[in-house]
Amino acid sequence: MFENLQGFVESTVGITITVILIIVILFFILRGGKNDDKRNNTKVLTISALLIALAMVLGEIKLFQMPQGGSITLLSMLPIVFCGYLFGVKKGVMAGICVGLLSLVFGAVIIHPLQLLLDYPIAFGAMGLAGLSKKSLAKGYLIGITGRFICAVVSGIVFFGDYAPEGFNAVTWSIWYNITYISVEAIITLIVINIKPVKTTLDRLKISM
Secondary structure, eight states: OOTTHHHHHHSHHHHHHHHHHHHHHHHHHHHOOTTSOHHHHHHHHHHHHHHHHHHHHHHTOEEEEOTTSOEEESSTTHHHHHHHHHHOHHHHHHHHHHHHHHHTTTTOOOSSHHHHHIIIIIHHHHGGGGGGOSSOHHHHHHHHHHHHHHHHHHHHHHHSGGGOOTTOOHHHHHHHHHHHHHHHHHHHHHHHHTSHHHHHHHHHHHHHO
């Protein structure tokens, strides 16, 4: 029933729909709340757009590619986590959804509409939950990637359980498979953001917002 779904997403019509959705989301980032300063909203949109672009660029720098999808990248989850940390959950989630939508046209694996939503807009949007931690980027990062990890595990259980090797069931295989690459990138990122000059710079950026 969904054999041509990936082809549709990668088609001109599919890409056009994706771009329209991204523009709509960026509009809501720009619009902000009723009492927000419009000049500040423009600043938030500009920074969010830069962080979205940075996430996409870093996502293409793969340190290790997993055989069944997923990869260890050069800190690609950090920009969206940082967006949530800077501007709060709502804008962080919206920025993450934009990254998820953009990822659909850059080598996404799509087998079902629900899997598409879970692996891309929802999973990347979940990283914006980092905004729940207002004082610690490290804690925010852990919250954000935990959200993405949960989405990846659920998707793996429901849609990719048949690929589990001997000795694993769908649940244990999905947990093990996804934790291998997400945890490695998380450890690398946490080390980097806790290097004193980096931490100082990020903290100053947070204060300046």
